[in-house]
Amino acid sequence: MNILFVSSEVTPYAKTGGLADVCGSLPIELNKLGHNVAVMMPAYRQTKGHPGIEPLNIKFDVPIGNKIVRGRLLRSTLPNSEVPIFFIEQDDYFDRPELYRHKGEDFKDNCERFAFFCRAALEAIRILKLDVEVIHCHDWQTCLIPAYLHIEYAHCHGYETIGSLLTIHNLAYQGIFWHWDMLLTGLDWKYFNWHQMEFYGKLNLLKTGLTFADGLNTVSPTYAQEIQTDPLGCGLEGVLQSRADVLCGIVNGVHYAEWDPAHDTHLPYKYDVSNWQSGKAACKSALQAELGLPVSPRTPVIGLVGRLSEQKGWDLVTDLMRRWVREVDVQWAILGTGEMQYHDILAQLAREYPHRVGLRLDFNEGMSHRIEAGSDIFLMPSRYEPCGLNQLYSLKYGTVPVVRATGGLKDTVADANDENLWQQRATGFSFDNYSTHDMEVALGRALNAYHHQPEKWQQIVETGMKQDWSWRKSALEYVELYQDVHERRLEAYERLQAML
Template identity: 50%
Template sequence: MRILLASSESVPFAKTGGLADVCGTLPYALAELGHEVGIIIPAYRAIWCTAKPIRPLGLEFIVPVGSKTVSGQLLECPGDVPGVTYYFVRQDYYYDRDELYTVHGHDYADNCERFVFFCRAVMEAVRLLDFRPDILHANDWQTGLVPVYRRTLYAQAPEFQRTACVFTVHNMAFQGEFWHWDMLLTDLDWSYFNWQQMEFYGKLNFLKCGFVFSDAINTVSPRYAEEIQTPQFGCGLDGVLRSRRDVLRGILNGVDYGAWNPVTDPEIAQNYDADTVREGKPRCKAALQAELGLPVEPRSPLVGIVSRLTYQKGSDILVGVLPDWLARENAQWVILGKGEPDVERQLLELAQAFPHKLAVRLEHSEALARRIQAGADLFLMPSRFEPCGLTQLQALKYGTVPVVREIGGLADTITDYTPETLADGSANGFRFAGEDGASLSAVLRRACDLYGDTDTWYRLVRNGMSQDWSWRRTAPQYESMYRETLRRLYPDADPR
């Protein structure tokens, strides 16, 4: 099959979250299965920082955006393996900026215009590249108009006559809502601005557009696919998703073990595998403690957190329990991330009060994230909702035991420790259900108590390290979804 993924970000070129990891690594797994895969993203300023061989294709296009016409260019970069190609939409006024979506913590005022243009550019790129995709795979609200254009303005275009449009939502909380007059930017008839299609409580909603107009919908874990059909997690669109449940499924994200692997990771103090973790991981822990200015205490459990410091991630719950833990418990903590100013302030104050137990780094650093994965004993994710999560899967590979809330992809991937689950080989971490500090403290207490039983602890560690959460495990599910969708739309097709 020919597959074109449209996304607002992709590693290694531009990243704000897990969307970039998925759209930068899934294509390689699909290429391993024998498919030809393209990835198209905006040509942000950040793409030029990668030292990759990006070149102009000499292909230009002009599309209407509201009352004006806007031109763009297409760039290309080969992937690291045959069968994968990156494409970029260059329009410097829209994308040559310091950040992808925000300035000083606020959305760019013209985000609607920027991504209306990008969605039209994706459609024009297919025509100009002579890349006739079997599957046009859009991701998140920034590409929500791609399925709309496929069904409307480009319905008769020969390049799309045998194309199925798949739409993946990576996080329901981000929907791309804009005022109703922005409908004029889309070049679409006002008749589509109705409650069944593009309108949502008087606003234009890009995410809803993707759900309504796509041929198949998926999200990034089976549990989250069920959750988003409920009022609690559907963010107002649960009714839309229930109406399309026949084409909705959940497929877990995968980890790129070529990039995240303690056997080969150059950033960590000591490489190790499941057989040598008992010797290698303590060295990584000691190096991390020394780096962060924490006492090098082998028997103190070290709790690691790499996360956005936001309400979604349960950071306020964490801040509520930390003072008591820092004052009373023999555990150390390292927290890496940025987020809500009030949470950041409280964490810095606690780190100042307990410098021997808490290290806080308010930054984004993949190198330090790797050292935390290798050096911490526990990896904490108290999320209120979590579509899939990648960091708990990375933690498993590094022998760091996840402690997670029983929600979304965390529930799909982490099996709670009991003597029975340890014996049958399924246990790989600790789970808790409550959305409160008492529940969080109780599960941490369980985990720290088990940490004192070294032999049992390393049995649990090796369980997690031996499990396969790679794209090789989940990419065939995407392949199956693509083929089933093509067969449903085009019964005479041969989607090899």
């Protein structure tokens, strides 16, 4: 198939979250499967510093509101691949210190910036003579593309049968703007209604994409169900329910070339499922020493890596830690940044209990790998989690995940209950209710198995390490979805032609 990815961020050129990882990895896997894939993204200030990006000497004009805005195209290839990536350059919009905001404030012209990006991407298809069957859009920044395809490009030669797939990486980010920004889109005011683009008197770009896209998906099957209900629907549950027939979930993949303890260059010792006990023991001792913790082989290490926020469950974690640092013989290995209240609480606990809490309030790629390898348990008690990646890393590294059963965590971690253990499916421990008590019970179950049930612990670890959550697995699922989207678009086009 011929697929065009359009995304506001792509690894390694610009990244604020998991969206960039998906759009930097999935196209390469699709290309390996024999599909023709190209990628488009804005040419941000930070992007243009990467080697290998060349100008194409192609300029184009697109209408934005009552003015014409000129852009330019640049080109490169995704690293270690043959996948072309095109950059849309417009320095007034994209030559800025950050991608979407500066000093904590969203750019006031974000609607205008990404309306331009969407129009430019569609024009680039014509200019570059790309053969496209499906445009894969990502999050609110690209959500005008499905609308433009249905409204303005439906009868344009070369665009009539292009299908659109919209992937929702996090429904909480919707691209909501005041109603007068509707003028910037260039679309008729008749579309500013509660069925299509209007949301409580404002313009909602994500809602626009949900309404007009030929297919919808999220980054896990459970999250696809959760967002059709309150509160995880974030006010859009009705729209999603109405489009449930074209909504599905596909779990993000892991780039095992980077995340595999058998050849991870960040680790002091390499290991795989055949020698994980000695390998993890060595990595654990090294991690304890690096974090200034007592080197104690039988003291369980609980690892946490990522954003320090309430969404990630840090209200539960800090509540539990305040008691456990005094009462329970475990060590905490923590890496991340986020909300200052959690910075302050964790820093105080690390000062008062240095033998219990190893803390790094920053982000360090190498340290994140070493915490995955050196921990015995990895804790992810999220309020909601569209997909999650650290639990997938943990499985590969033989670090037993303890998770709240939500979103992608529920889809990827099989609880160590009697049935799953008997079927040799168990890969971790999970809990349902968002409470400190239930999280503590799940951790208690894990610690009991660690200390007193070595055969059970070994089975859980090795079952997890043998799991396949590769991008290839995800790519095969996306190919089926692209085919469905394209067929749906063709059928709609044929119906339209029959009416003329």
